Amino acid sequence: MERMEPRARSDAYGSRINRSHSPLLANIIPWLSILLGSLVPVFAIAAALPMVPPLGFLTLLAWRLVRPGLLPVWAGFPLGLFDDLFSGQPFGFAILFWSASMLVIEFVELRLPWRAFWQDWFTAGLLVIAYILSGWLLSGATPTLPSLVALVPQLLMSILIFPFIARIVARLDRLRLRRWKRV
Amino acid sequence: MAPSGTRRSSYSRRAQYNLFTGYIIAGIGALIGAVLLGLSFFQPSFFGGPRSAAQDAVSPATETAATVRTGSKSLWDSISGYYRAGSKNAELKREMELARIRLEEAEAVRQENVRLKGLLDLQDQERTPVAVARLVGSTASSTRRFAYLGAGSDDGVEVGMPVRSPRGVVGRILETGSDSSRVLLLTDSESVLPVRRAGDETVAFAEGRGDSLLRIKLINLGINPLKVGDLFVTSGAGGYYPPGIAVAIVTELTDDGGLARIVSDPAATDFVAIEPIFEPDAASGATTPVEEELTD
Numbered sequence: 001m002e003r004m005e006p007r008a009r010s011d012a013y014g015s016r017i018n019r020s021h022s023p024l025l026a027n028i029i030p031w032l033s034i035l036l037g038s039l040v041p042v043f044a045i046a047a048a049l050p051m052v053p054p055l056g057f058l059t060l061l062a063w064r065l066v067r068p069g070l071l072p073v074w075a076g077f078p079l080g081l082f083d084d085l086f087s088g089q090p091f092g093f094a095i096l097f098w099s100a101s102m103l104v105i106e107f108v109e110l111r112l113p114w115r116a117f118w119q120d121w122f123t124a125g126l127l128v129i130a131y132i133l134s135g136w137l138l139s140g141a142t143p144t145l146p147s148l149v150a151l152v153p154q155l156l157m158s159i160l161i162f163p164f165i166a167r168i169v170a171r172l173d174r175l176r177l178r179r180w181k182r183v
Numbered sequence: 184m185a186p187s188g189t190r191r192s193s194y195s196r197r198a199q200y201n202l203f204t205g206y207i208i209a210g211i212g213a214l215i216g217a218v219l220l221g222l223s224f225f226q227p228s229f230f231g232g233p234r235s236a237a238q239d240a241v242s243p244a245t246e247t248a249a250t251v252r253t254g255s256k257s258l259w260d261s262i263s264g265y266y267r268a269g270s271k272n273a274e275l276k277r278e279m280e281l282a283r284i285r286l287e288e289a290e291a292v293r294q295e296n297v298r299l300k301g302l303l304d305l306q307d308q309e310r311t312p313v314a315v316a317r318l319v320g321s322t323a324s325s326t327r328r329f330a331y332l333g334a335g336s337d338d339g340v341e342v343g344m345p346v347r348s349p350r351g352v353v354g355r356i357l358e359t360g361s362d363s364s365r366v367l368l369l370t371d372s373e374s375v376l377p378v379r380r381a382g383d384e385t386v387a388f389a390e391g392r393g394d395s396l397l398r399i400k401l402i403n404l405g406i407n408p409l410k411v412g413d414l415f416v417t418s419g420a421g422g423y424y425p426p427g428i429a430v431a432i433v434t435e436l437t438d439d440g441g442l443a444r445i446v447s448d449p450a451a452t453d454f455v456a457i458e459p460i461f462e463p464d465a466a467s468g469a470t471t472p473v474e475e476e477l478t479d
């Protein structure tokens with residue numbers, strides 16, 4: 001009997017024989033990665049300027065834009081609640097803004113169902129600019145011109161880091177749907 | 184990537200209801216967020232409880248990261264110390280000798296100070312720090328400049344206590360959890376600190392600008408007496424900070440004072456000390472919450 005091509009029975013997520021997805025991983029990875037994204041900026045000590053991009057928000061955008069239909073529309077509420085505990089903004093800011101962003105993306109998607117990556121990047125860039133600027137306006141402190149100027153590095157970094165986060169999310173998505181051995 | 188077909192609800196009633204409910208929940212979520220945001224504007228300390236509990240929950244991780252951070256920093260310092268070690272060593276020896284002489288002089292002044300205070304019947308009690316802890320994290324992605332500290336109410340830390348490093352003032356406690364607390368750093372744009380110029384009685388306020396500099400606002404307006412390089416120390420007014428701790432060095436002059444750079448960069452400090460409030464009676468005179476009290 002001639003041998004079959006060894007990869008004939010596999011796809012991007014691994015072999016299909018006697019393997020299957022893990023429902024736990026498939027469900028938990030998007031949420032967990034966003035929670036981690038909210039937590040990571042706490043570890044950096046930034047006394048002078050806001051240096052670290054809002055990683056939780058960027059990860060949420062990346063999951064929503066790279067994998068549409070995976071996160072429910074209301075995901076901004078619980079995830080924003082967690083982010084508010086650590087971000088340093090007044091409580092409720094992330095809940096409001098993350099929910100609003102999810103709704104905005106939903107309506108953009110109604111208009112533009114087929115998009116290329118650069119359009120996703122553009123959407124994410126606009127949203128993150130709006131997020132950081134409204135964070136500056138609604139920070140609980142008086143918004144001043146010097147603190148606005150101090151936002152520029154963070155703004156640039158947040159826009160530039162989005163493709164990278166989108167790639168990480170794509171990798172996580174492959175891990176999410178990986179077929180594991182089932183005995 | 185194109186959206187999957189699941190958003191189109193087709194004829195399935197259940198799918199239609201699910202979609203509709205999702206929109207409703209998202210809308211309600213945004214509304215709740217707006218209400219909470221409004222609440223926390225009027226009562227900044229209102230959600231302090233859940234926030235400190237969350238900080239306490241992650242404090243094992245942040246503590247470990249802080250230990251690694253300070254460890255790797257000192258490793259880097261010892262490596263870079265080898266660069267031009269010889270000339271640096273000679274220079275440091277010269278400085279050291281001068282510093283020893285100054286130290287002896289300062290000791291003589293201190294003794295005289297004690298004697299004169301004894302004559303005046305002024306009592307100076309020893310000030311010991313309430314706790315010594317690491318700065319374990321900060322709100323690095325927010326416009327506000329808060330830091331998290333690895334000590335909380337279990338260690339006796341209370342709201343309002345000054346936080347200082349060996350170099351100078353770092354900030355003051357804003358919220359406490361059981362073993363972590365939140366510090367309002369000097370660079371935050373809500374932080375205001377009464378200061379005076381070291382060496383004379385030029386009093387001023389040092390306000391954070393939110394961009395790593397402090398704005399020195401002189402109280403007596405007139406000809407601006409400041410020079411670039413002037414050191415400002417705490418004046419003790421307000422009752423929170425003990426007088427004479429280094430705060431900032433003037434780097435640029437403006438019409439009503441100057442811009443100054445903080446002496447004690449929290450990112451470069453290893454351990455910080457939390458000290459008791461200098462004059463609790465004076466400080467408790469202000470019954471308003473800390474954040475509001477700082478603004479006026």
